[in-house]
Amino acid sequence: MESPLIKLRDIRKTYQISKITYEVLKGINLEVQRGDFLAIMGPSGGGKSTLLNILGLLDKPTSGSYIFEDRDVTTLNAEELSKFRNLKIGFIFQAFHLVPWASALENVLLPVLYRGKLTDEDVKKAEKLLERLGLKNKINLKPAELSGGQQQRVAIARALINQPVLLLADEPTGNLDSESSKEVMDILEELNKEGLTIIMVTHELDIASRAKKKKILRDGIFIDS
Numbered sequence: 001m002e003s004p005l006i007k008l009r010d011i012r013k014t015y016q017i018s019k020i021t022y023e024v025l026k027g028i029n030l031e032v033q034r035g036d037f038l039a040i041m042g043p044s045g046g047g048k049s050t051l052l053n054i055l056g057l058l059d060k061p062t063s064g065s066y067i068f069e070d071r072d073v074t075t076l077n078a079e080e081l082s083k084f085r086n087l088k089i090g091f092i093f094q095a096f097h098l099v100p101w102a103s104a105l106e107n108v109l110l111p112v113l114y115r116g117k118l119t120d121e122d123v124k125k126a127e128k129l130l131e132r133l134g135l136k137n138k139i140n141l142k143p144a145e146l147s148g149g150q151q152q153r154v155a156i157a158r159a160l161i162n163q164p165v166l167l168l169a170d171e172p173t174g175n176l177d178s179e180s181s182k183e184v185m186d187i188l189e190e191l192n193k194e195g196l197t198i199i200m201v202t203h204e205l206d207i208a209s210r211a212k213k214k215k216i217l218r219d220g221i222f223i224d225s
Helices: 048-055 078-088 104-115 120-132 148-160 178-193
Strands: 006-017 020-032 037-041 063-068 089-093 166-170 197-201 213-218 221-223
Touching (some): 006 048, 037 048, 048 166, 078 089, 078 104, 089 148, 166 178, 178 197
Parallel strands (some): 037 197, 166 197
Antiparallel strands (some): 006 063, 213 221
Protein backbone atom coordinates (compact mmCIF):
# COMPACT_ATOMS: atom_id res chain seq x y z
CA MET A 1 0.00 0.00 0.00
CA GLU A 2 1.28 3.47 -0.90
CA SER A 3 2.42 5.52 2.06
CA PRO A 4 0.43 8.67 2.93
CA LEU A 5 1.42 11.94 1.31
CA ILE A 6 1.29 13.55 4.75
CA LYS A 7 1.59 12.03 8.20
CA LEU A 8 1.36 14.13 11.37
CA ARG A 9 2.19 12.50 14.68
CA ASP A 10 1.46 14.22 18.01
CA ILE A 11 1.89 17.71 16.57
CA ARG A 12 1.87 20.34 19.31
CA LYS A 13 2.28 24.09 19.06
CA THR A 14 2.72 26.43 22.00
CA TYR A 15 3.25 30.17 22.17
CA GLN A 16 4.85 32.08 25.00
CA ILE A 17 3.25 35.46 25.74
CA SER A 18 4.89 37.21 28.67
CA LYS A 19 5.01 34.49 31.34
CA ILE A 20 1.97 32.62 30.03
CA THR A 21 2.23 29.60 27.73
CA TYR A 22 -0.63 28.92 25.33
CA GLU A 23 -0.95 25.46 23.76
CA VAL A 24 -2.77 25.99 20.45
CA LEU A 25 -2.37 22.47 19.04
CA LYS A 26 -2.57 19.65 21.58
CA GLY A 27 -1.40 16.51 19.87
CA ILE A 28 -2.63 16.41 16.27
CA ASN A 29 -2.52 13.08 14.44
CA LEU A 30 -3.45 13.12 10.77
CA GLU A 31 -2.83 11.12 7.62
CA VAL A 32 -3.60 12.52 4.19
CA GLN A 33 -3.48 10.20 1.21
CA ARG A 34 -2.58 11.30 -2.30
CA GLY A 35 -5.73 12.48 -4.03
CA ASP A 36 -7.60 13.34 -0.82
CA PHE A 37 -9.78 16.44 -0.58
CA LEU A 38 -10.02 17.26 3.12
CA ALA A 39 -12.06 20.08 4.68
CA ILE A 40 -11.06 21.22 8.17
CA MET A 41 -13.78 23.03 10.09
CA GLY A 42 -14.17 24.39 13.60
CA PRO A 43 -14.74 27.54 15.65
CA SER A 44 -12.39 30.52 15.54
CA GLY A 45 -9.44 30.09 17.87
CA GLY A 46 -9.50 26.32 17.57
CA GLY A 47 -6.13 26.08 15.82
CA LYS A 48 -7.12 25.81 12.15
CA SER A 49 -4.83 28.59 10.90
CA THR A 50 -1.94 27.36 13.03
CA LEU A 51 -2.35 23.84 11.66
CA LEU A 52 -2.55 25.11 8.08
CA ASN A 53 0.63 27.16 8.59
CA ILE A 54 2.42 24.04 9.83
CA LEU A 55 1.10 21.96 6.93
CA GLY A 56 2.28 24.67 4.55
CA LEU A 57 5.75 24.80 6.13
CA LEU A 58 5.20 28.43 7.10
CA ASP A 59 5.61 27.54 10.77
CA LYS A 60 7.23 24.71 12.71
CA PRO A 61 5.55 22.66 15.44
CA THR A 62 6.87 22.87 18.98
CA SER A 63 7.02 19.08 19.03
CA GLY A 64 5.88 16.08 17.03
CA SER A 65 6.76 14.81 13.55
CA TYR A 66 5.57 15.96 10.13
CA ILE A 67 6.32 13.46 7.37
CA PHE A 68 5.78 14.74 3.83
CA GLU A 69 6.48 12.26 1.02
CA ASP A 70 8.39 10.05 3.49
CA ARG A 71 10.60 12.96 4.58
CA ASP A 72 10.57 14.51 8.05
CA VAL A 73 10.26 18.17 7.10
CA THR A 74 10.62 19.35 10.70
CA THR A 75 14.36 18.75 10.30
CA LEU A 76 14.77 21.15 7.34
CA ASN A 77 16.41 24.54 7.78
CA ALA A 78 14.79 27.79 6.60
CA GLU A 79 16.33 27.71 3.12
CA GLU A 80 15.43 24.05 2.59
CA LEU A 81 11.88 24.70 3.80
CA SER A 82 11.48 27.60 1.38
CA LYS A 83 12.63 25.54 -1.62
CA PHE A 84 10.55 22.52 -0.62
CA ARG A 85 7.45 24.65 -0.08
CA ASN A 86 7.80 26.45 -3.40
CA LEU A 87 8.09 23.21 -5.35
CA LYS A 88 5.61 21.03 -3.47
CA ILE A 89 2.83 23.25 -2.08
CA GLY A 90 0.40 25.74 -3.60
CA PHE A 91 -1.56 28.23 -1.48
CA ILE A 92 -4.94 29.92 -1.91
CA PHE A 93 -5.98 32.55 0.62
CA GLN A 94 -9.23 34.26 1.51
CA ALA A 95 -7.71 37.68 0.75
CA PHE A 96 -6.15 36.55 -2.58
CA HIS A 97 -2.77 38.22 -1.75
CA LEU A 98 -2.16 39.38 -5.32
CA VAL A 99 0.46 42.03 -6.03
CA PRO A 100 -1.64 45.10 -6.89
CA TRP A 101 0.75 46.67 -9.42
CA ALA A 102 1.36 43.42 -11.32
CA SER A 103 -0.84 42.01 -14.08
CA ALA A 104 -2.73 38.73 -13.73
CA LEU A 105 -0.02 37.00 -15.78
CA GLU A 106 2.78 38.50 -13.69
CA ASN A 107 1.06 37.44 -10.47
CA VAL A 108 0.82 33.86 -11.69
CA LEU A 109 4.52 33.84 -12.55
CA LEU A 110 5.73 35.04 -9.14
CA PRO A 111 6.44 31.53 -7.72
CA VAL A 112 8.53 30.79 -10.82
CA LEU A 113 10.58 33.94 -10.24
CA TYR A 114 11.24 32.82 -6.66
CA ARG A 115 12.45 29.50 -8.05
CA GLY A 116 14.87 31.02 -10.55
CA LYS A 117 15.08 32.31 -14.10
CA LEU A 118 11.85 32.81 -16.06
CA THR A 119 11.57 31.04 -19.43
CA ASP A 120 9.23 31.38 -22.41
CA GLU A 121 7.85 27.97 -21.47
CA ASP A 122 6.90 29.29 -18.02
CA VAL A 123 5.02 32.20 -19.61
CA LYS A 124 3.16 29.85 -21.95
CA LYS A 125 2.23 27.61 -19.01
CA ALA A 126 0.89 30.60 -17.06
CA GLU A 127 -1.12 31.77 -20.06
CA LYS A 128 -2.62 28.28 -20.47
CA LEU A 129 -3.56 28.15 -16.78
CA LEU A 130 -5.31 31.51 -16.98
CA GLU A 131 -7.08 30.43 -20.17
CA ARG A 132 -8.24 27.23 -18.51
CA LEU A 133 -9.65 29.26 -15.64
CA GLY A 134 -11.63 31.50 -17.96
CA LEU A 135 -9.27 34.47 -17.87
CA LYS A 136 -7.81 34.39 -21.38
CA ASN A 137 -8.82 38.01 -22.03
CA LYS A 138 -7.79 39.24 -18.55
CA ILE A 139 -4.10 38.34 -18.43
CA ASN A 140 -2.86 41.93 -18.70
CA LEU A 141 -5.31 43.40 -16.17
CA LYS A 142 -4.32 44.44 -12.66
CA PRO A 143 -6.14 42.91 -9.64
CA ALA A 144 -8.20 46.09 -9.09
CA GLU A 145 -9.63 45.64 -12.60
CA LEU A 146 -10.87 42.10 -11.78
CA SER A 147 -13.85 40.89 -9.79
CA GLY A 148 -13.32 38.96 -6.56
CA GLY A 149 -13.99 35.66 -8.30
CA GLN A 150 -11.55 36.51 -11.07
CA GLN A 151 -8.88 37.48 -8.55
CA GLN A 152 -9.29 34.15 -6.78
CA ARG A 153 -8.93 32.33 -10.09
CA VAL A 154 -5.67 34.22 -10.69
CA ALA A 155 -4.59 33.08 -7.22
CA ILE A 156 -5.48 29.48 -8.10
CA ALA A 157 -3.41 29.70 -11.29
CA ARG A 158 -0.50 31.09 -9.25
CA ALA A 159 -0.83 28.18 -6.82
CA LEU A 160 -0.67 25.69 -9.69
CA ILE A 161 2.18 27.16 -11.75
CA ASN A 162 4.87 25.01 -10.11
CA GLN A 163 2.69 21.87 -10.36
CA PRO A 164 2.48 21.24 -6.60
CA VAL A 165 1.49 17.91 -5.08
CA LEU A 166 -0.52 19.65 -2.33
CA LEU A 167 -2.90 22.60 -2.50
CA LEU A 168 -3.77 24.40 0.74
CA ALA A 169 -6.87 26.59 0.67
CA ASP A 170 -7.55 28.94 3.59
CA GLU A 171 -11.21 30.07 3.44
CA PRO A 172 -10.97 30.20 -0.39
CA THR A 173 -14.56 31.45 -0.79
CA GLY A 174 -14.67 33.70 2.28
CA ASN A 175 -14.63 36.95 0.27
CA LEU A 176 -16.79 35.76 -2.62
CA ASP A 177 -20.48 35.90 -3.51
CA SER A 178 -22.46 32.69 -3.94
CA GLU A 179 -21.93 32.37 -7.69
CA SER A 180 -18.19 33.04 -7.49
CA SER A 181 -17.93 30.59 -4.57
CA LYS A 182 -19.54 27.88 -6.67
CA GLU A 183 -17.17 28.57 -9.56
CA VAL A 184 -14.13 28.33 -7.29
CA MET A 185 -15.34 25.09 -5.71
CA ASP A 186 -16.07 23.63 -9.15
CA ILE A 187 -12.45 24.36 -10.07
CA LEU A 188 -11.12 22.76 -6.88
CA GLU A 189 -13.26 19.66 -7.39
CA GLU A 190 -12.00 19.34 -10.96
CA LEU A 191 -8.38 19.68 -9.85
CA ASN A 192 -8.94 17.04 -7.18
CA LYS A 193 -10.46 14.66 -9.72
CA GLU A 194 -7.27 15.08 -11.74
CA GLY A 195 -5.30 13.85 -8.72
CA LEU A 196 -4.30 17.00 -6.83
CA THR A 197 -4.40 16.62 -3.03
CA ILE A 198 -6.29 19.48 -1.37
CA ILE A 199 -6.63 20.53 2.26
CA MET A 200 -9.13 23.33 2.82
CA VAL A 201 -10.07 25.33 5.91
CA THR A 202 -13.62 26.71 5.87
CA HIS A 203 -16.38 27.86 8.20
CA GLU A 204 -19.08 27.13 5.64
CA LEU A 205 -20.90 23.79 5.77
CA ASP A 206 -21.99 23.92 2.14
CA ILE A 207 -18.40 24.53 1.05
CA ALA A 208 -17.07 21.74 3.29
CA SER A 209 -19.65 19.37 1.81
CA ARG A 210 -17.85 19.60 -1.54
CA ALA A 211 -14.79 17.89 -0.05
CA LYS A 212 -14.37 14.10 0.14
CA LYS A 213 -13.51 14.14 3.84
CA LYS A 214 -14.21 16.47 6.75
CA LYS A 215 -12.60 16.95 10.15
CA ILE A 216 -13.53 19.31 12.96
CA LEU A 217 -10.77 21.01 14.94
CA ARG A 218 -11.81 22.38 18.31
CA ASP A 219 -9.57 23.60 21.13
CA GLY A 220 -6.47 22.26 19.44
CA ILE A 221 -7.62 18.69 18.81
CA PHE A 222 -9.67 16.87 16.20
CA ILE A 223 -13.12 15.74 17.34
CA ASP A 224 -15.53 13.36 15.64
CA SER A 225 -17.35 15.13 12.80
